[in-house]
Amino acid sequence: MPYSFTVNGKQAASSAPGLTPLISVLRDELGLRGAKLACGEGRCGACTVLVDGRPVASCLYPLANADSAAVRTVEGLAAPGGPLTPVQDALLSSGGVQCGACIPGIVMTLTALLESATELDDASVREELAGNICRCTGYQKIIDATLRASGARSGGGQA
């Protein structure tokens, strides 16, 4: 019996073996290439997606445990041609995106953070980003963008 779950609100299923990493199903079966398989052992965060609202390393997440779950990826944030989310918009305008390889994972970590946290500061954003490595080392602009997006959110509109 295939595993079934939702991805970005749409029903999805996979008949791959239960120990298949979720990232492989997302990229190779469902064509969602935003999340990246980089280190492949849960250290770099490029494969970060949300499972039931929480950031996970999808390279270490067995497909079997995604059954009945709600998975969100970077593709689900903004519709093609539609407006970006506040954090995507702030990353763009703050120069937070350099080579871009880490950004789909970082955006998902930050999306969960902005959806759950009430007050953010530099230290709390850094702590939350401990599992996302940016090899361009552009962390400060990413943190600045997050704080800007959090301000935009509490102000009720986009920056």
Place this chain on the structure above:
Amino acid sequence: MSDALGYVRPVTTLTEAVAALAGLGDEGAALAGGTWVMRTAQRDGQRGPSGSIPDLRRYVALKWIPELGGYTATDEGINVGALLTHAELAGIDGGPAYACIRDAARKSAFPQVRNVATIGGNIAATGFAEADLIPALLAAQARLELAGPSGTVTVPIEEYLPERARRPYGELITRIHVPAPDGRSSAFERLTVRAAGEYPIVNVAVSVDTVSGVVTTARIAVGSVEPVARLCPDAAAQLVGRRAGDAAAATAAGEAAAAELNARESLDSPGWYRLAVLPPLLRRAVARIPATP
């Protein structure tokens, strides 16, 4: 059993899980969050670059077994289900006896792993010298409830760790009990090269029982130095009879701990370095023990 390699069998009751694992014998293993199982397979080269099936065993998925979830807190202590994640453990306000476990859970790894990796998986994982919860559970005198084909037993964690590989097939860690007697407080520290997000060079947990601010019994546990975290009784003895948080006693305990451990060599750190940083790390932990719990 006809389960294919890489197959994961979902079960919804403890009885089913025990029966399935007993039937699979040495070909079977329990799957909780899966972080260690998946990473170990990757490290062992069992997985291709695009992410094929990562392991050669047959797994029984525990995620949907309600008896393994939730926690209760009473005057006697905290009882947590084996499926609680590090993030969930970090969110429990369990008082000073539990503080070392909460801090180990809070500081371990990073959000993507803390949201998934479970306490039961951390205890069951072998070849994982750096696991942060283990020294905390040792210092806190945690007891493990185990369900197996011949019934349920309760075993102190320090007895369970060395005999993990020899336990009967089908046996599962179901719950973890952390006692909270009056006058007990605890602390945890870890040292990493980067500020966060990696395995510790050393991790250490301290738990003391005090009467009128004086330590009557103490436990110190150190991880990441030897292949499996363990209690350091010579070090703990240095704290007894002294005031909680006493700096001179902490220094003596650090030296005693370094003397009673055999440090492992690995790429991230030579053994001598682990032993050199252990005493100051232990001093930091002791300094965080409140004078009165």
